[in-house]
Amino acid sequence: MHPAFSVIFLTTLIGVGQGLFLALFTVESYSAFGLLPPQPSRFYALGSAVALGFLVAGLVASFFHLGHPERAWRSAAKWRTSWLSREVIVLPAFMGTVCLYGAAHFSGFNPVLATLPSGAPVNVTAMLGVAGTVLAFALFVCTGMIYACLRFLQEWHTPLTVINYILLGGASGFVLACALAAVAAQEVSGFLGVWAMILTALAFIGRVASLLRNARLRPKSGLRTAIGIKHPHIAQKAQGAMGGSFNTREFFHGRSAAFLKRVKWVFLLLVFALPLGLLAGGFASAAFFIQYLGLIAERWFFFAQANHPQNLYYQAVS
Amino acid sequence: MSAATPSVQEVKKTTCYMCACRCGIRVHMVDGQVRYIDGNPDHPLNQGVICAKGSSGIMKQYSPARLTKPLLRKPGSERGAGEFEPISWEQAFTILSERLAKIRATDPKKFALFTGRDQMQALTGLFARQFGTPNYAAHGGFCSVNMAAGMIYTIGGSFWEFGGPDLDRAKLFVMIGTAEDHHSNPMKIALSKFKRNGGRFVSINPVRTGYSAIADEWVPIRPGTDGALLLAIIHEIIAQGLYDRDFLVRYTNAGQLVNLDAKSDEFGMFLRTEVPEEEGCFDPQNKLWWDRAANKPVITHTEGCDPFLLGEFRLADGTPVKPSFQLLADRVKDYTPEWAEGLTGIPAATIKRLAYEMGVTARDQKIELPIAWTDSWGKEHDTVTGNPVAFHAMRGLAAHSNGFHTIRALAILMSLLGTIDRPGGFRHKAPFPRPIPPCAKTPNTPLAVKPDSPLDGMALGWPAEPDDLFVDEEGKPVRIDKAFSWEYPLSVHGLMHNVITNAWRGDPYRIDTLLIFMANMAWNSTMNTVEVRKMLNDKDEQGEYRIPFIAVCDAFQSEMTAFADLVLPDTTYLERHDVMSMLDRPISEFDGPVDSVRIPVLPPTGECKPFQEVLIELGTRLKLPVFVKKDGTRKYRDYPDFIVNYETEPGSGIGFLAGWRGKGGEKFMRGEPNPRQWEMYAANNCVYHHALPKSYQYMRNWNQGYLEWSQRNRITRYAEPILIHLYSEVLQKFRLAAQGKGITRKPPAHLKQRIETYFDPLPFYFDPLEVQATDTHKYPLAAVTQRPMAMYHSWDSQNAWLRQIHAHNYLFINARTARLAGIDDGDWIWVESQWGKVRCMARHSEAVEPGTVWTWNAIGKAAGAWNLTPDANESKLGFLLNHVISEELPAGQARISNSDPITGQAAWYDVRVRIGKVGLQDTATTAPQFEPLKPYPGQEERRSLWSYMKGAVK
Amino acid sequence: MTQLALVIDLNVCVGCHACVTSCKEWNTSGQAGPLSDFNPYGANPTGTFFNRVQTFEVGEFPNTETVHFPKSCLHCEEPPCVPVCPTGASYKRAEDGIVLVDYDKCIGCKYCSWACPYGAREIDEQQKVMKKCTLCVDRIYDASLPEIDRKPACVKACPTSARLFGDVHDPESEVSKAIRESGGYQLMPEWGTQPANHYLPRRKTQLRIHEDELVRADNPLKVDGKLPKPAKAEPSLDDVTSW
Secondary structure, eight states: OOOOHHHHHHHHHHHHHHHHHHHHHHHHHHHHTTSSOOOOHHHHHHHHHHHHHHHHHHHHHHHTTOSOGGGGGGGGTTTTTOHHHHHHHHHHHHHHHHHHHHHHHHHTOOOEEEEOTTSOEEEHHHHHHHHHHHHHHHHHHHHHHHHHTOTTOTTTOSHHHHHHHHHHHHHHHHHHHHHHHHHHOHHHHHHHHHHHHHHHHHHHHHHHHHHHHHHTOOOSOOHHHHHTOOOSOEEEEEOSOSSOOHHHHHSOOOOOHHHHHHHHHHHIIIIIIHHHHHHHTTOHHHHHHHHHHHHHHHHHHHHHHOOOGGGGGOSOOO | OOOOOOOOOEEEEEEOOSSTTOOEEEEEEETTEEEEEEEOTTOTTTTTOOOTTGGGHHHHHTOTTBOOSOEEEOTTOOTTSOOEEEOOHHHHHHHHHHHHHHHHHHOGGGEEEEEOSOSOHHHHHHHHHHHTOSOEEOTHHHHTHHHHHHHHHHHSOOSBTTEEEOTTTOSEEEEESOSSOSSHHHHHHHHHHHHHTTOEEEEEOSBOOGGGGGOSEEEOOOTTOHHHHHHHHHHHHHHTTOSOHHHHHHHBSTTOEEEOOTTSTTTTSBOBSOOOOOOTTOOOSOBEEEETTTTEEEETTOTTOOBOSSOOEEOTTOOEEEEHHHHHHHHHTTOOHHHHHHHHOOOHHHHHHHHHHHHHHHHHSOEEEOOOEEBTTSOEESOEEEOOEEEEEOHHHHSSTTHHHHHHHHHHHHHHTTOBTSTTSEEEOTTOSOOSSOSOOOOSSGGGOOTTSOOSSOSSOOOOSGGGSOBOTTSOBSSTTOTTSTTSTTOTTOOGGGHHHHHHHTSSOOOSEEEEESOOTTTTTSSSHHHHHHHHTOBOTTSOBSSOEEEEEESBOOTTGGGOSEEEEOOOGGGSOEEEOTTSOOOOBTTBOEEEEEOOSSOOSTTOOOHHHHHHHHHHHTTOGGGBOTTSOBOOSSHHHHHHHOOSSTTOOOOSOOTTBSTTSOBSSSOSOOTTHHHHHHHTTTEEEOOOOGGGSSOTTSBHHHHHHHHHTTSOSOOSOOOBOSSOHHHHHHHHHHTTOSSSOOOOHHHHHHHHHHOOSSOOOOOOHHHHTSOTTTSOEEEEEEOOTTOOTTTTTTOTTHHHHSSSOOEEEEHHHHHHTTOOTTOEEEEEOSSOEEEEEEEEESSBOTTEEEEETTOOOOTTGGGOOTTOHHHHTOOOGGGGOOSEEEETTEEEESBOTTTOOBOGGGOEEEEEEOOTTSOSSOBSOOOOOOOOTTOOOOOSEEOEETTEEO | OOOEEEEEETTTOOOOOHHHHHHHHHHHTSTTOOOOEESTTSSSOEEOOSEEEEEEEESOTTSOEEEEEEEEOOOOSSOTTTTTOSSSOEEEOTTTOOEEEOTTTOOOOOHHHHTOTTOOOEEETTTTEEEOOOTTHHHHTOTTSOGGGOSOHHHHHOTTOOEEEEETTSTTSHHHHHHHHTTOBOSOGGGOOOOSOEEEOOOOOOOOOOGGGGSOTTOHHHHTTOSOOOOTTSOOGGGTOOO
16 A cells, blocks of 8 residues: 555554553553552643644644545544544544543543542543543544455454554553653653553564564465456556556555565664663653654555555556 | 536537548537547447547547647758747748749659548549649558558458458458557457357467457467468468369469460460450450360360369470469478478467368358359359458568568468458458459659649559559659659559658659658658658758758647648548548448548637648649639639539549439439538438448459449449459569560669569568568567557557557567566667667567567657657657668668568568667666657647546636 | 446457547546546646556466456445445445445545455546546436447447446346356455456367368369379289288
């Protein structure tokens, strides 16, 4: 596939936003259960604002992907069948929830609504946090499933796609949370740093698992089924157009295999190795910065590696 | 999707001209703009279908490459630079008519008119003849004249317009040397039906593309060796006795006795009982057979006699004689399949099998139709029979210097199988069959060219003997292209490909004005392109252009228009009247004559003027006899008026159109002018189709009823039977002249050997002339082109839709050949012949035989030509193979055209090349490159985005 | 239920591209139009087409088949492009099975094209909406056209009639018969998309010559005495056997 930067930014930016929110609510939950010291609400408010910023940026990026962004509202219509439609519903819902969560913390409007048997108070931010968590995961699933549901894009058609969206988004969010904590909640920066490292390590496992899986993939389609001629030697000579077409622009990355390989090593380094080192060294901001750059490379690779069966029809001109 | 349904407001019918196929089309108009062009279901030729080109007519109509104003080269600018200023038509006519009047009053041959595939040769030829110049021809010489001449000199008809395979009834179809080519839609319709009816389709071609793709068997062959294959098949057909003896006896000259007395002036000629005055061109039935029963010579076709086809006899006076079939058998004796295998690359077993398939199918699957007819000797036949083996061939056979003999061999093979004008075989189309050779002749003396007089004879004709050649007393050519000279005696379509070189060199003489219509002689229609472009721009010692004045009429800005001094903007086919005339190349069907017209559906763009109107206006201004009244005033208002009222001779009743003649349109072929003729064509799908009675539809060479009908309708002058020339006396007459025998003219000494060698009365195989003149170890590969189905030569690169399909071209190389040369798929390579080299990209292919490389014809363009941007694929990535082909070959001290020595057919496909990867310093662009052309005044701007909708830009 | 479709006969397709440009020509000015062209006169011209003819070489020299392969939307019975569309712009008509795009609803997200394994959809870079073959839905029901013209433009144009059009659910239709009798197949059956369009494979006609067909009683060589009989004096079995 041709990696479109609109989608690369959309998925990576909202991933950071989702992960950051999950980190915030993780801290709040731990605090609620007394496992961490309570944090000032400005930490949550600031964190929510930053998460929202990423989500908005992602949303804005997504509009660049659309031929008719003014009609984007229509895309909520087919939520029964389309993961994209579901994403379009869940994303604003999640953004709204994050917004409310942040606002509640910012304004201090946080009445206790109930008390759990354990004595832990169930307040507004906790409710919003749970809702936000559910929505964040739902959004990860939707985003992941947009790709994972395309069964003939074999590189994507695996639960690992969804898992990796969750893990990579989560890791980048926790790294960012760790960096924010260094400014606004130093007490929990260690806690977040550990989680960030755990998630980054898990994401590494997940991503490497998918790389290993994809390396072993056998394309289910070949020219034999594409044109229905059972012969071991089939070669395309002409594709009907010589100046390129939508099919050659949308579905090919146009880079060499060596370039792809380089990108792979770059993202493995930037997303996983360096951030782990930097986090261990306490350089959370640098870790986030490096990791996000790496995620752009990772997402570029994610698209580029997906080999669309339509490409079988677009191998040669003459 | 919007809900509005387009309302088709108007449907106009006319004839397509996106290629030379001439299908009927319906042009659907909305608000005066073209919305949709589809095939006319009521048209006999295409029956409603249409091709990729025809469907893209809109993009031709509105192309920015269109010329819209008469243009004069800017003073001081170089030819080829394309620097022009617009002028008025009045100025253009004044410039031309003043210049031409001077030439006509002094030496009319200093004016040369050469045209491309224009479909108006009847008019352009008439204009040239009336002007008085012998220097006229259309593109046939560099197209497929070998096909026309080789077959017409053998069976009295040819493929495409003049005949074709009857695939309705054939069981075996052999296509040789054809990619997609002539007669495209009818051939596609027929091929599909043929295959669906279970017919077997064999394609013999170095390359498997186009029609060959759907062949049941592809037989790859080395280019230029088709003659060897056909002769070997003939060998096998004769050796196995698979020929149709009855057919050969009655309908060919197979049984006629040939004089083999080497001392006689009549050596190699048929014996005749008496020698009557041979007025005209018919073939009197006064030859001899050797009767089997009486064992003595008898006059051919004597009732109750049956001749020996094989054997050797002596006449009473001791003259040794053989039936011509025996001579054929002798000729092919050594042309064994094993011999042919070495030349063609086709296994001998395959050659034998092909021969058997042809022979056995022809013999065992006889067709018998309950159609009674009478032959020329008065014998009544209850049925028409046929042998269902059909052939089709085109430029792959023709465009070699040995093509004439190859095509003679093909026509002879078709005759041996008994398939001429019979169901399931080859069928003629009116006005063919015609006598062998047809009657039209050129003058045979330079005296025919006189100031202020029409040419005394046709500019093109069909020589029957040396005395018909158009040469002076020393045997030197009269025509600028040296057609009908001893160099190329049967060059019945001229040699347009040598006009520029000859005129530049002044050999045989210098000319003054060259008028080119619709031919890209500075690019894909010329060989040796780089040098020819220099010649067009070359000046002599006095600083005068060697070709002093060049006028070009074309609808589009081509490479050629850039070299013009005067450019005349032609219309498109949708903007003008045209006739597909019985006097030219009509669109006849097997069942009878058909002609058709174009009727404009749009007004001319800008100041465009149809070339016909230009000719009629010029003719009138020059006071050429047919275009003016006795008092010298204008005779024809315009072209449509000319078409209606012109008669070949006053009162002849024969004009350009055959349909709806006579005062009320009640007559056909002959009849007085009908003022409503155009309306009647318009009301009838623009086509006139005269279906003959069934009994006149077959065996027309010898069908008394048909021949008399044809004579009565003045299609032919004579009604004598047209016997097939297995053995060609015409060729023998030239050979005898070369041997110093007989009373005809004799060739000049330096051409004697050439004439004697190549004017063999029986087909023989020789390596193409260029191959003979090439070090084939150095240049081992044959390089050929094929015409893609979605492009008509160079014509469609200005077409926004078609050029997306073929934006640039590759050189296709057999993958193994390429790897041996170290060439990877997609590499930039040099293709080099002994004449020049071109840089291009390679494409590996398994569908080309290993000794051949090929590319699509005329996709490569000069930068900026056809009003494409200078960085367009056509000029940066695409290439023109013509750069490595020479228009001449060395001949001793002199040079001679790179053509068939008999017909002057351009030998495009004889070139031999070598290939190699480009060096590291070479850029990834095609070479050679030329200074980019700029758009001309009056040309529309090139859009960078076009969303065509009913003619509007949305 | 009706399922309109094309059946493309590779046995007779010569790769002439008539279907390509006749489609472009009809549709650019039709309901589906315009079909824009970028750089129509410059480098790398590229435009929207609903139908392309591709060329493949099958086998190795000299046993090579050149296959011309027209490709357009296959109007799948289980079209993967439809459910993924977030707006419902991409839909399959219940009445005739044609898969269409409602340009007014299309947001140009291209997701449907990702979901099509065949590459049958092309975005119009100027209108920014996804386009594809409509089976000329604006022709085939147009009662103002004569019956024989109520066909997709490509079908009407095709010089070898390699494109058959009809209802593949009607077992008696021309297309169903062709699929049944000539080995019609679907592209990439592995994805379960059930394309309605089918392709008919190459079919070969062979000729078998029996040895005895090469000699015949009426061999014309006999007439001219060229199938010589042995001289009577040559040895024969008669000379040496006596039972």
